[in-house]
Amino acid sequence: MPGRQKHTFYFWLLGTALLIALFFNVSMGSVHIPFKEVIGAIFGGGANKETWNYIITEYRLPKAITAILTGSGLAVSGLLMQTLFRNPLAGPFVLGLSSGASLGVAVLILGAGAFGGLLGGILMSQWSLVVASAIGSFLVLLAVLAVTFRIKDTMAILIIGLMFGSVTAAVVAVLSYFTNAERLQQFIFWSFGSLGNQSWSGVLILTIxxxxxxxxxxxxxxxxxxxxxxxxxxxxxxxxxxxTTVFIILATSILAGGITAFVGPIAFVGLAVPHITRQxxxxxxxxxxLPAVMLVGGILMLLCDTVAQLPYSEYTLPINAITSLLGAPVVIWLLVRKRKLLF
Amino acid sequence: MAAEKTHPILCATDVSVGYFSKKKSVIVAENITFNLKKGELIGVVGANGVGKSTLLRSLVGMQPILKGTIEINGKDLTKVSSLVLATQLSVVLTEPPASKNLTVRELVTLGRQPYTNWMGALSETDIEKITYALEVTDTQKLAHKKCFELSDGQLQRATIARALAQDTPFIVLDEPTTHLDLYHRAYVLKLLKRLTKDLNKTILFSTHEVDLAIQLSDQLIVMTPSEVYFDEPCKLIAAEKFDSLFPKDTIDFDKNTGRFSIKQ
Incomplete structure (x- = not known):
């Protein structure tokens, strides 16, 4: 079948592109490291300079893997949402899942101050961040689903998602009013989204x-x-x-919730990647x-991260800003070109 | 063999259909009794709002009945697991496939779901059934087209092909002729007739094309606001059951031609 051959070709192409994007991503950063040294550091030979070795294995590589996991996971959760709600505009961000996750994290970070001391310390562990975020997105998804059982209109679902976004913003605003500056700063930085600063143990939890x-x-x-x-x-x-609905919801909240906990709310990847893939x-x-959106999502996230890193400069842009800058025009372009989005 | 032939596929006994609203049950149609045999084409006719869709939804187990029993192949419909039911009964609904991005072949392939493994891998038999379903409905040339590229008539043929690929002895179609021109209406109903004769399937369809249904059906279910009749079309005409189908001051039924006309 010609269709199947074409698909096999695309899978090889995307697989290769992912590898290239990975190497490209790892070799770009604030410090210039020659490509040969990068290869050496990844494949165990070790780079000539100990600092280069450290930068690559302890900073850039975990970041690149986080990028791939984030891109793939969000893309899959977007695809699942679009099929579950049979709505081409569905996605973890649009439906308020990311907002729910934010709310969970906000309650945890900003509320942890109230518990203080030892309990506050326990609450701040990475697992608790993941659990809070997953519970947040799970609750929002349940609420959205409850609404869809009553209202069959798909536009209503999107509006509900937007409303949850507003409610979350409001609750966060209220919480931040009562919390101290340090906690607030921690939350604000989290909400910018960042793929970096992940330890290997963090990457392991994200992988799970x-x-x-x-x-x-x-x-x-x-x-x-x-x-x-x-x-x-x-x-x-x-x-x-x-x-089936329960399985899909579980999968989506674990993916969207877990990822949001680690890297912050990332917009548009979940919505845009399935549509790009369908092209x-x-x-x-x-x-x-499913494997196709995983590959495309991984590649896209690696590229976004490379841009966000602003190679050879000391600055890093918030990853959320880059995905929005890239994702929003893509969705608009697809809408204009095809006149309607299909799923 | 004779017993095999008369063995009914579907038995409805003293069925009331309707829905629950605020803890009260609202009966839409009641005292419905019929047996559907193998190889029969059965039409369901009646005015808008008389409960055709409700009856059909109840027959396929999408909606609980209020009274009576429905048996499929001798087993109570409510006690048959959904996966077993999927091998006994396939449906063509009024709603189009939710995703218009499916190709016709993908649409028809989905009909094999009750028989495939967890990944939906196709066996030789599956591929044979799919190819056959595409051929019979004359859609093999459309196989690689996407649903949004099809005309209403083509899409209807594709959804019928999907039901055929499901390979069930009983098929239920809810208004398969709506949105179609005269040629396609006749084409679809003739296709259904051919399937009952060639493949010995039992096919039940609801329609507003009473004239066509009278001409082609082996049995008719005539639903009027007061009663539901089940018999062969000519006997129903003789018993003047069609006269009460529509208000008499607007629509007239001609016994001799079996046609309705507008009262001048």
Whole structure:
């Protein structure tokens, strides 16, 4: 089948692009390190200078892997949302999932001051950040879902998502009024989003979140395909709607919640990547689309991070700003060109 | 063999259909009793709002019935698991596929879901059934087109192909002829007739094309606000059951031609 050959070709192309983007990302940074030394540091030979070695293995490599995990995970959660809600505009950010995660983190960081001392210390561990953020996005997703059971209008769902965003902003504003400056600063920096400053143990936790979410997503692949026809058709083909919905929601909240906890709310990747991917892959089969959006998401995030890093300068831009600057025009361009977005 | 042939696919006994609203049950239609046999084409006709869709949704298990029993292949519909039911009964709904980005082949392939593994991998039999469904509905040339590129008639044929690929003895279609021109209406109904004869399937469809339904159906379910009749079309005409289908001051039924006309 020519379609399948084309897909195989695209997978090879994207795989290669991901590797190139990875090397490109690792070799760019505030300090100039020759490409040969970068290769040496990654493949164990070690770079000539100990500082270069340290920069690459302890800073740039964890950051690059975080970028890939973030891009892939958010793209998958976007794809899951679009199929679950059968709405091309759905995505973790648009539906308020990221806001929910922010709220969870805000309550944790800004509220931790109230507990103080030892308990505050325990609350600030990385796992608790992940759990708070995942619970936040999970609750928002449940609320959005509860609304969709009552209102079939897909536009309403998006409006509800926007409303949750406003509510979150308001609650954060109230919380920040009562908290001390240090905590507030911590939260503000978190909300800018940053892929850097991840320890290898942090990367490990993020990997566990992503793998769990992805396994759930792939496990629901067949039901996701059936959902493309609509709930009634899916039911008539033997799909257990409630079970499937729970699995998809779990996968999405673990992915979006976990990632947001580590790198902050990242806009547009979840929404834009599935649409960019559909420009190349004509298939709607989730067993093709899931790995495809993972690759595209990873590549996109690596490139965004390379730009955000402002190579050879001391400054780093907030990653959230870069993804928005890139993602928003892409979505507008797709809308204008195709007149409507399909999923 | 004779027993096999008369063995009904679907039995509805004294069924009331309707819905629950604020803890009260609202009956839309009641006293519905019929047996559908193998190889029969059954039309469901009635005015708007008389409960055709409600009846169909109840028959396929999407909506609970208020009274009576529905048996599919001798088993109570409510006790059949959804996966087993998916091999007994396929549907063509009025709503189009939610994703218009699917190709026709992908759409038809989805019909094989009850038979495939967790990844949806296709066996030789699956591919055979898909190819056959595409051929019978004359959609193999459209196989690589996406749903948003199709005309209403083509899309209807593709959704019927999906139901065929599901390979069930019983198929239910909710108004398969709406939005279609006269040629496609006749084409779709003739296709359904052919499927009942060639593949010995039982096909039930609701329609507003009473004239066409009278001509092609083996049995008709006529739904009027007061009663539901089930019989062969000619017997229903003889019993003057069509007269009460629509208000008499606007629509007239001609017994001899089996057609409706507007009262001048």
């Amino acid at each position: 979140c992503c793998v769990t979410g992805l396994l759930l997503a792939f496990g629901s692949g067949k039901s996701l395909n059936a959902l493309l026809l609509g709930e009634n058709y899916a039911k008539s083909m033997g799909v257990h709607i409630k079970k 190349f892959f004509t298939s709607s089969n989730h067993f093709t689309l």
